[in-house]
Amino acid sequence: MARGNWSFKAQNFFYLPLVLCFTAAFVDSLNEEGHFLLEFKKSLSDPNNNLGSWTNSSDSTPCNWMGVWCNTDFKVTSLILNGFNLSGTLSPSICNLSHLAELNVSKNFFFGQIPNDLVYCQNLEILDLCTNRFHGELLTPICNITKLRKLSLCENYMYGDMPEEIGNLNSLEELVIYSNNLTGNIPGSIGKLKQLKVIRAGINFLSGPIPTEISECESLKVLGLAQNRLEGSLPVELFKLQNLTDLILWQNRLSGFIPPEIGNLSSLELLALHVNYFSGLIPKELGKLSELQRLYIYTNRLNGTIPRELGNCTSAVQIDLSENQLSGFIPKELGNISNLQLLHLFENLLQGSIPEELGRLKLLENIDLSINNLTGTIPLEFQNLRYLVDFQLFDNHLEGTIPPELGVHSNLTILDMSANNLVGSIPSHLCRYGRLIFLSLGSNRLSGKIPYGLKTCKSLTQLMLGDNVLTGKLPVELYKLHNLSALELYQNRFLGPIPPEVGRLGNLERLLLADNHFIGNIPHEIGNLMKLVTFNVSSNKLSGSIPHELGNCINLQRLDLSRNQFTSDLPDNIGKLVKLELLKLSDNKLRGSIPSALGSLTRLTELQMGGNQFSGSIPVELGQLTVLQIALNISHNNLSGPIPSNLGNLQMLESLYLNDNQLVGEIPPLIGELPSLLVCNVSNNHLVGAVPNNTAFHKMDSSNFAGNNGLCRLDSYNCHPSLTSSTTRKRSWIKQGSSKEKLVTVISIVVGLISLFLIIGFCRAIKGRQPAFVVVDDRSKPDVLDNYYFPKDGFTYQDLVEATNNFSENAVIGRGACGTVYKAVMADGEVIAVKKLKSRGEGASVDSSFRAEISTLGKIRHRNIVKLHGFCYHQDSNLLLYQYMENGSLGEQLHGDGTSLLDWNARYKIALGAAEGLCYLHYDCKPQIIHRDIKSNNILLDEVLEAHVGDFGLAKLIDFPCSKSMSAVAGSYGYIAPEYAYTMKVTEKCDIYSFGVVLLELITGRSPVQPLEQGGDLVTLVRRSIKDAIPTIDIFDKRLDLSLQTTVNEMTLFLKIALFCTSTSPVNRPTMREVIAMMIDAREAVSKCSSPTSESPLEGDAQSRDCVEF
Structure with a gap:
C-alpha cells in the first residue's frame, strides 16, 4: 500500500489551452472518493485546521490530503486521523470508500453513537475509535464486518453487554475494548476466534465467571481482564493456552485456589493476579515458568509458605507477594534468581531470619520485607549490593547493628529500618554518593551521635531518627x-x-x-x-x-510548645498564624491575659492552654473559633469572670475544659445546646445555677461539675435554679423543717457526699487505666463470644445479624480488598454500614496491634470523615460499624451505572470536603494516619452530597512520634504516586498525589486509568493534552455546563492545583493544608476577577510550569 502523494502533472502542453479554457471543469475534476471525504468532513469541527488540505481545489484525487493513504489505483485504503483534535459525529458516508481497509480516528473528541451503517465498510480490517466520547451499546452490526483483524473501541462510554455475535469475527486478532462501561458476562462465543491474539477488556463492569471457552482461542498471547467484577475461580482450561505470555486479571472478585496447572503456561512472562480474593497456597508449579519475568500476586488471601521452587524462575525481574497471610521462612532459593531487581514480601506473617543469599542478588534494586515477624540480624551481604536503591525492613523484630558499610557501594535513595530493635551507631557512609533522600531509623535503640556523613548529606529531604537513645548536641x-x-x-x-x-x-x-x-x-x-x-x-x-x-x-499549622518552662506573656502576634489548626501551650508558666488575637486563628481545631498562670477573663473572641472540634482547654489557670455565652458558637466542639479556675456565674444555656459536645468540665470554680438539661450533659460524669457550691443538676433532688442562685437561699433551704428533719437532712448530705467522692475517685482510677474507645478481647473467658463497643446501648451481634438478614448478598453494598460492606437497618430504623473484614488468621482476630488501631480510629471525629461507630468481634468475624452514606461513592457518581450528574458547584464542595477530611487524618490524628488508598470510590457522599473520606479504617497508622513509616498498601492503580515504584514508601505526599488524581476526575469526568498509548493514567493524559496545546476547555468534562466563564475560570485554577498535587517529585507537591488554602483562594479569586481563561492552564506561569514538570 503506497502513500497517496500522487498529483496530476501535464506531460503534453497541447492540453494547456484546454485547461485554461475550462477552469471550472477542472475544479470539478476531484474524483468521487474525494467528494465522499468532503461529505465526511462536513460533520466535523477542526479547530486546529488539520484537515486544511481537504478542499475541492486543484486535486483530482484526495491521495495527497493529510491523513489519507491510497493504493496505486488512487483508491483510498487508509484514513488515519488520530490525535487531530477533531470533534463531531462519525458520518457513515465514510463507507462509500469501497477499498477502505483502515479507519483510525482515535484520540479525538468524536461523540454520539457509532452508526449502524458502518457495517457497509465490508473491507475494513482495522477499526480504531479509541479515546473519544462515543456512547451507546457495542453494536451487533460491527460484528458482521468479517474481515476485521483489529477492533479498538477503548476509552469511550460504550455500555451494555458484549454481543454473542462477537464470535462472527473469525479473522479478529486484536480486541481492545478496555475503559468503557460494558456490563454482563463475557460471551462464550469468543472461543470461536481462533486467530485472536490479544484481548484487552479491562476497566469495565464485566461480571460473572471467566468463560472456559476462552481456552479455545488457541493463538491467544495477551488476556487482559483487569479491573472488572469477574467472579469465581480460575478455569483450569485457561492453562491450555500454550502461547499465552500475559495473564492480567488483577482487581476483580476472583477467588478460590490458584490451580497448579498454571505451571503449564510455559511461555508466560507476566502473571498479574493481585487485588483479588485468592486463597490457599502459592502453587509450587510456578517454579516451572522459566520465562516468567513479573509475578504479581499481592493483596490476596494466600497463606502457607513461599514455595522454594520459585527460585527456579530464573528470568524473573520483579516478584511481589506482599499483603497476604504468608507464613514460615523466606526461602533461601530466592537467591538463585540472578536477574531479580524487585522483591516485595511486606505485610505478611513471615518469621525467621533474612537469608544471606538475598544479599547476593547482584542486580537487586528494591527490597521490602517490612511488616513481618522477622528476627535475627541484617545480613552483611546487603552492604555489597551495587544497585541497591530502596531498602526497607521496618516494623519487624530485627536485632543487632545496621551493616557498617551500607551505602559504601550503592546509590541508596530510600532506607527505612524503623520500628525494630536495632542497636549500635548509625553507619557513616549511608550518603556516600549523595543520593540519599529519605532516611528513617526511628523507634530502635540506636545510640551515639549523628555521623558526619549524614550531617553533610545535602540530598536529604527527610531525616527521621526519633525514638532512639542518640546523644550529644x-x-x-x-x-x-x-x-x-x-x-x-x-x-x-x-x-x-x-x-x-x-x-x-x-x-x-x-x-x-x-x-x-x-x-x-x-x-x-x-x-x-x-x-x-x-x-x-x-x-x-x-x-x-x-x-x-x-x-x-x-504557614504554621501545628505548634506544640507544651510541657516546658516558658514564662512571660503570650505575644499578641501569635494571632498572625492564621493557618494554625493545633496550638498547644499547656503546662508552662505563661502568665498575663489570654490574648484576644487568638480569635483570629479561625482554622484552629484544637486549643490547649491548660496548666499555666493565665489570669483575667476568658476573651469573648474565642467564640470566633467556629471550627474548634477536638478540644478547648484553658483549665488549671487563674481565669476569672463569667463564661462567655458566645462559646455557644463552637458548634463542632467535642471537649470543653474550663475546670480549676475562678470562674463565676452560670453555665450559658447556649453551651448546653452544642450538638457535638461530649465533655464539659467546669469543676472547681465558683459557678452557680443549673447544669444544662439535655441528653449530652445527662451522660457526663458528675465529677465534671464538682467543686462548684452553687451548681446542681435539674434532675437531682431539690435542684431549682431559684434555689441555687445565692448562698442565702441555700441557707434558708437548710433551715426549713424541724430539728429532727434538719439532722436527717445533714446526715443524708454528708453520707451522700462521702459516697459521691468515693465513686468519683473509683471512676477516675478506672478511667485512668482505660482508653476512651474500648475494644475488649477477653480470650480467657471461653463463654464470651461477642466483644464489642458501641457508643449507645442496645446493639448486639444478633441485632447485626438481623439487620443484615444474616449478612446476605442482598445486603451487600460494596466489596474491597479489606472486606465486604453490608447495609444494616436496625430495629429502631437507624441505618449503618457494617464492614466484615477479611480474616486475619486463626487466633489473631483481636491482637494487641489491631486493638490499638481500632482504639485510635474510634476517637476520630470530623464532619468529612466517615464515623466509626464501633467494633464487634464474634467468633471468627471482625466487624467495623460505620456511618451509612446515602449517595454512595464519588466514583459511582462520576463513572458508575445510572450516573447522576454533579454540577461544578457540587464537585467543588465535594473536593473541599474531602480535602478537609484528609487534612484531618494527616495533621490532627495522633498517631498520624496516612490514608494510603485515596480514590474516588473511597470518598463517600451523604444525603446532601457532602464528602466523607472512608475506608481509612484499615489504613496503616504512621506514628510520627515513633517514626514508623509504612509502604504496605500501595493504593489503587491510576492513583499511585510515581515515586512508589522506586521507593515503595508511602508518605503523606502519596496521599496528595492520589487526591490530585481525584481532582482530575472531577474536572475531566474521566477514569484514573487510561490507555497505555496515552501513558496509562489520567495524569499523563492531561499533561500530554496541555503539552500538545489542546484548549483547556476541551479537557473539561463536557457533561458540565461550561457556558459560564466563572465556572471555566475556576475549573482552570483547579486544574493547576491538580497538576501541582500530581507533580512527579513529592518535594514539589503541596501539603494538604496548602491544597485547602488554594481551593478557597481559587473561589475567592474567581469571584473577584472574571478575566477569561487562557488556552493553557499554565500559560504565562513559569513557576507553575516548573512545579508541574511536563
Whole structure:
C-alpha cells in the first residue's frame, strides 16, 4: 500500500489551452472518493485546521490530503486521523470508500453513537475509535464486518453487554475494548476466534465467571481482564493456552485456589493476579515458568509458605507477594534468581531470619520485607549490593547493628529500618554518593551521635531518627542541609540549646524535637522558617519567653510548645498564624491575659492552654473559633469572670475544659445546646445555677461539675435554679423543717457526699487505666463470644445479624480488598454500614496491634470523615460499624451505572470536603494516619452530597512520634504516586498525589486509568493534552455546563492545583493544608476577577510550569 502523494502533472502542453479554457471543469475534476471525504468532513469541527488540505481545489484525487493513504489505483485504503483534535459525529458516508481497509480516528473528541451503517465498510480490517466520547451499546452490526483483524473501541462510554455475535469475527486478532462501561458476562462465543491474539477488556463492569471457552482461542498471547467484577475461580482450561505470555486479571472478585496447572503456561512472562480474593497456597508449579519475568500476586488471601521452587524462575525481574497471610521462612532459593531487581514480601506473617543469599542478588534494586515477624540480624551481604536503591525492613523484630558499610557501594535513595530493635551507631557512609533522600531509623535503640556523613548529606529531604537513645548536641552542620523538609529527632537524649543556625533550613516543613533535654530559649531565627508547617518542642526544659518572631512562620499549622518552662506573656502576634489548626501551650508558666488575637486563628481545631498562670477573663473572641472540634482547654489557670455565652458558637466542639479556675456565674444555656459536645468540665470554680438539661450533659460524669457550691443538676433532688442562685437561699433551704428533719437532712448530705467522692475517685482510677474507645478481647473467658463497643446501648451481634438478614448478598453494598460492606437497618430504623473484614488468621482476630488501631480510629471525629461507630468481634468475624452514606461513592457518581450528574458547584464542595477530611487524618490524628488508598470510590457522599473520606479504617497508622513509616498498601492503580515504584514508601505526599488524581476526575469526568498509548493514567493524559496545546476547555468534562466563564475560570485554577498535587517529585507537591488554602483562594479569586481563561492552564506561569514538570 503506497502513500497517496500522487498529483496530476501535464506531460503534453497541447492540453494547456484546454485547461485554461475550462477552469471550472477542472475544479470539478476531484474524483468521487474525494467528494465522499468532503461529505465526511462536513460533520466535523477542526479547530486546529488539520484537515486544511481537504478542499475541492486543484486535486483530482484526495491521495495527497493529510491523513489519507491510497493504493496505486488512487483508491483510498487508509484514513488515519488520530490525535487531530477533531470533534463531531462519525458520518457513515465514510463507507462509500469501497477499498477502505483502515479507519483510525482515535484520540479525538468524536461523540454520539457509532452508526449502524458502518457495517457497509465490508473491507475494513482495522477499526480504531479509541479515546473519544462515543456512547451507546457495542453494536451487533460491527460484528458482521468479517474481515476485521483489529477492533479498538477503548476509552469511550460504550455500555451494555458484549454481543454473542462477537464470535462472527473469525479473522479478529486484536480486541481492545478496555475503559468503557460494558456490563454482563463475557460471551462464550469468543472461543470461536481462533486467530485472536490479544484481548484487552479491562476497566469495565464485566461480571460473572471467566468463560472456559476462552481456552479455545488457541493463538491467544495477551488476556487482559483487569479491573472488572469477574467472579469465581480460575478455569483450569485457561492453562491450555500454550502461547499465552500475559495473564492480567488483577482487581476483580476472583477467588478460590490458584490451580497448579498454571505451571503449564510455559511461555508466560507476566502473571498479574493481585487485588483479588485468592486463597490457599502459592502453587509450587510456578517454579516451572522459566520465562516468567513479573509475578504479581499481592493483596490476596494466600497463606502457607513461599514455595522454594520459585527460585527456579530464573528470568524473573520483579516478584511481589506482599499483603497476604504468608507464613514460615523466606526461602533461601530466592537467591538463585540472578536477574531479580524487585522483591516485595511486606505485610505478611513471615518469621525467621533474612537469608544471606538475598544479599547476593547482584542486580537487586528494591527490597521490602517490612511488616513481618522477622528476627535475627541484617545480613552483611546487603552492604555489597551495587544497585541497591530502596531498602526497607521496618516494623519487624530485627536485632543487632545496621551493616557498617551500607551505602559504601550503592546509590541508596530510600532506607527505612524503623520500628525494630536495632542497636549500635548509625553507619557513616549511608550518603556516600549523595543520593540519599529519605532516611528513617526511628523507634530502635540506636545510640551515639549523628555521623558526619549524614550531617553533610545535602540530598536529604527527610531525616527521621526519633525514638532512639542518640546523644550529644545538635550538630551545626545539619543546618547546611538546605533540602531538608523534615527533621525528626524527638524522644532521644539530645541536650544543649537549639542552635540559631536552625533558621537556615529554609525548606523545613516539619521540625520535631520533643522529649529531649534541650535548654535555653527558642532562637529568634526560628522566624526565618517561612515554610514551617509543624513545630514541636514539647517536653523539654526550654525557658524564657516565646519569641515574637514565631509570628513570622505564617504557614504554621501545628505548634506544640507544651510541657516546658516558658514564662512571660503570650505575644499578641501569635494571632498572625492564621493557618494554625493545633496550638498547644499547656503546662508552662505563661502568665498575663489570654490574648484576644487568638480569635483570629479561625482554622484552629484544637486549643490547649491548660496548666499555666493565665489570669483575667476568658476573651469573648474565642467564640470566633467556629471550627474548634477536638478540644478547648484553658483549665488549671487563674481565669476569672463569667463564661462567655458566645462559646455557644463552637458548634463542632467535642471537649470543653474550663475546670480549676475562678470562674463565676452560670453555665450559658447556649453551651448546653452544642450538638457535638461530649465533655464539659467546669469543676472547681465558683459557678452557680443549673447544669444544662439535655441528653449530652445527662451522660457526663458528675465529677465534671464538682467543686462548684452553687451548681446542681435539674434532675437531682431539690435542684431549682431559684434555689441555687445565692448562698442565702441555700441557707434558708437548710433551715426549713424541724430539728429532727434538719439532722436527717445533714446526715443524708454528708453520707451522700462521702459516697459521691468515693465513686468519683473509683471512676477516675478506672478511667485512668482505660482508653476512651474500648475494644475488649477477653480470650480467657471461653463463654464470651461477642466483644464489642458501641457508643449507645442496645446493639448486639444478633441485632447485626438481623439487620443484615444474616449478612446476605442482598445486603451487600460494596466489596474491597479489606472486606465486604453490608447495609444494616436496625430495629429502631437507624441505618449503618457494617464492614466484615477479611480474616486475619486463626487466633489473631483481636491482637494487641489491631486493638490499638481500632482504639485510635474510634476517637476520630470530623464532619468529612466517615464515623466509626464501633467494633464487634464474634467468633471468627471482625466487624467495623460505620456511618451509612446515602449517595454512595464519588466514583459511582462520576463513572458508575445510572450516573447522576454533579454540577461544578457540587464537585467543588465535594473536593473541599474531602480535602478537609484528609487534612484531618494527616495533621490532627495522633498517631498520624496516612490514608494510603485515596480514590474516588473511597470518598463517600451523604444525603446532601457532602464528602466523607472512608475506608481509612484499615489504613496503616504512621506514628510520627515513633517514626514508623509504612509502604504496605500501595493504593489503587491510576492513583499511585510515581515515586512508589522506586521507593515503595508511602508518605503523606502519596496521599496528595492520589487526591490530585481525584481532582482530575472531577474536572475531566474521566477514569484514573487510561490507555497505555496515552501513558496509562489520567495524569499523563492531561499533561500530554496541555503539552500538545489542546484548549483547556476541551479537557473539561463536557457533561458540565461550561457556558459560564466563572465556572471555566475556576475549573482552570483547579486544574493547576491538580497538576501541582500530581507533580512527579513529592518535594514539589503541596501539603494538604496548602491544597485547602488554594481551593478557597481559587473561589475567592474567581469571584473577584472574571478575566477569561487562557488556552493553557499554565500559560504565562513559569513557576507553575516548573512545579508541574511536563
